[in-house]
Amino acid sequence: MTDAHAPTPLKLFNSLTRSLEEFQPVHPGEARVYSCGPTVYNYSHIGNMRAYVFADTLGRTLSYKGYRLTHVINITDVGHLTDDADAGEDKLEKAAAERAQSIWDIARHYTEAYWADIKALGIRQPAHWSIATDYVPQMIEFAKAIADEHCYELESGLYFDTTTVTDYGRLARHGTDEGESRIDPVDGKRHPADFAIWRRTPPGEKRQMEWDSPWGRGAPGWHLECSVMSEALLGFPFDIHTGGIDHREIHHPNEIAQNQAHSCSTDSGARMWMHNNFLVERSGKMSKSSGNFLRVQLLIDGGYHPLAYRLMCLQAHYRSELEFNWDGLGAALTRLKRLVMAAASVCDAASAAVVDDRRLADLLGKFDAAMSDDLNTPIALTLLEEAVAMKKVDAGQKRAAIEAMDAVLGLQLLTLSRQDLRVRPKAATIDADAIEATLARRRDARAAKDFAASDALRDELIAAGVEVMDGDPLGWDWRPEGN
Numbered sequence: 001m002t003d004a005h006a007p008t009p010l011k012l013f014n015s016l017t018r019s020l021e022e023f024q025p026v027h028p029g030e031a032r033v034y035s036c037g038p039t040v041y042n043y044s045h046i047g048n049m050r051a052y053v054f055a056d057t058l059g060r061t062l063s064y065k066g067y068r069l070t071h072v073i074n075i076t077d078v079g080h081l082t083d084d085a086d087a088g089e090d091k092l093e094k095a096a097a098e099r100a101q102s103i104w105d106i107a108r109h110y111t112e113a114y115w116a117d118i119k120a121l122g123i124r125q126p127a128h129w130s131i132a133t134d135y136v137p138q139m140i141e142f143a144k145a146i147a148d149e150h151c152y153e154l155e156s157g158l159y160f161d162t163t164t165v166t167d168y169g170r171l172a173r174h175g176t177d178e179g180e181s182r183i184d185p186v187d188g189k190r191h192p193a194d195f196a197i198w199r200r201t202p203p204g205e206k207r208q209m210e211w212d213s214p215w216g217r218g219a220p221g222w223h224l225e226c227s228v229m230s231e232a233l234l235g236f237p238f239d240i241h242t243g244g245i246d247h248r249e250i251h252h253p254n255e256i257a258q259n260q261a262h263s264c265s266t267d268s269g270a271r272m273w274m275h276n277n278f279l280v281e282r283s284g285k286m287s288k289s290s291g292n293f294l295r296v297q298l299l300i301d302g303g304y305h306p307l308a309y310r311l312m313c314l315q316a317h318y319r320s321e322l323e324f325n326w327d328g329l330g331a332a333l334t335r336l337k338r339l340v341m342a343a344a345s346v347c348d349a350a351s352a353a354v355v356d357d358r359r360l361a362d363l364l365g366k367f368d369a370a371m372s373d374d375l376n377t378p379i380a381l382t383l384l385e386e387a388v389a390m391k392k393v394d395a396g397q398k399r400a401a402i403e404a405m406d407a408v409l410g411l412q413l414l415t416l417s418r419q420d421l422r423v424r425p426k427a428a429t430i431d432a433d434a435i436e437a438t439l440a441r442r443r444d445a446r447a448a449k450d451f452a453a454s455d456a457l458r459d460e461l462i463a464a465g466v467e468v469m470d471g472d473p474l475g476w477d478w479r480p481e482g483n
């Protein structure tokens with residue numbers, strides 16, 4: 001059995017080596033983490049939010065393991081094109097033109113919406129939100145330092161020659177011909193994988209966001225911002241760089257190439273590169289181009305507490321694909337309700353007779369081992385449930401154990417109230433009191449074993465657009481049909 005007093009070393013999966021490695025901080029006692037953040041031309045979808053739940057879980061685990069955490073998340077308000085491989089337009093320029101708004105207004109609106117989502121999901125504030133447009137002078141300096149040896153100019157701007165660094169694409173494990181077969185959207189590039197460092201504004205055009213540079217007026221390439229801001233805020237090298245698994249293919253290999261060029265070394269810039277797998281949704285409701293795409297506010301409007309989505313994410317390992325559907329979210333909400341109710345009863349309980357003090361310590365040891373095993377949140381959740389359900393144990397110690405586990409999982413079990421989880425669906429037109437009264441009658445009918453009456457009342461509710469959720473631990477068991 002794991003000894004709670006001998007913490008397990010933290011092992012994390014490094015995408016660079018495709019293996020589990022023990023976390024060894026660059027600066028003793030510290031953990032410096034950089035997470036690629038949102039491009040603020042639109043709302044984030046819930047898949048994007050999975051990336052931040054993952055980064056937050058990593059950060060919380062590092063804090064739990066005693067490291068002083070410095071976390072940076074960037075806000076991309078310039079440079080990200082509609083295609084990661086340098087094709088298309090700047091996402092923000094395009095949104096601004098389509099909506100006849102200023103880029104700054106668009107960026108502010110979606111940054112604030114993103115922060116609201118972060119808060120709703122219980123994601124801790126990072127030490128720094130780094131905004132790309134605040135760092136353009138540093139990006140130009142960085143580009144100047146690598147231009148002669150690693151870049152070449154075309155009419156459309158300054159490009160990075162990916163053959164000038166050792167082992168380009170080692171993170172993505174690109175085969176030599178794989179890179180070559182990439183569709184090449186820019187005329188004159190020496191190699192298909194080469195990418196823009198500076199995008200010159202075409203003659204006769206004016207962009208809303210452009211700066212002067214030695215390569216003409218224009219805007220930085222997307223990859224540049226993360227190399228520059230991570231080094232500025234976390235030093236070189238720092239500990240862990242995170243992002244969704246799509247970034248393992250283009251964005252992060254390009255950051256690494258820039259870092260190698262700038263440091264005149266083979267150092268990738270971060271000791272570990274970690275990537276969360278995707279949240280997938282079969283009907284296409286997660287595509288930002290579909291009208292009412294899946295975002296946190298849509299879940300809330302549907303009557304689901306946002307922490308149910310956090311729990312749903314934690315139920316899967318971050319490296320596994322996770323499928324979203326409403327039934328799964330409903331099940332996660334039910335599980336969260338059970339946890340919250342059980343945790344509340346712990347707080348109410350007077351100290352019970354202590355039978356065996358070791359059990360909680362053992363459980364905490366197992367919890368530590370699970371989180372130290374590349375953030376095994378599915379197991380950690382079952383251990384939290386075991387702690388919550390433990391009988392004949394000192395109430396103070398039990399509460400402390402739940403608190404310690406929840407500090408890592410971030411479900412706010414000891415502060416959420418049952419009432420908080422009774423989120424009323426925005427679309428429900430039916431009067432909640434009438435629903436409650438019908439449900440009460442139905443409960444009476446069931447208690448009297450009058451199942452015909454109970455079924456009739458259920459049909460009545462269904463006809464009114466309300467789905468009855470038998471077995472819901474809160475007993476306030478309805479939601480509109482179809483969610």
Ligand code: AMP
Nearest residue numbers: 038039047048050051243244277278279
């Ligand atoms: P973006 O706003 O498109 O730059 O993406 C923000 C973050 O979300 C990045 O780390 C992406 O890799 C990640 N991401 C994008 N789509 C998904 C998805 N379906 N599931 C999980 N993470 C995603």
Ligand code: ZN
Nearest residue numbers: 036037226251
């Ligand atoms: Zn990035």
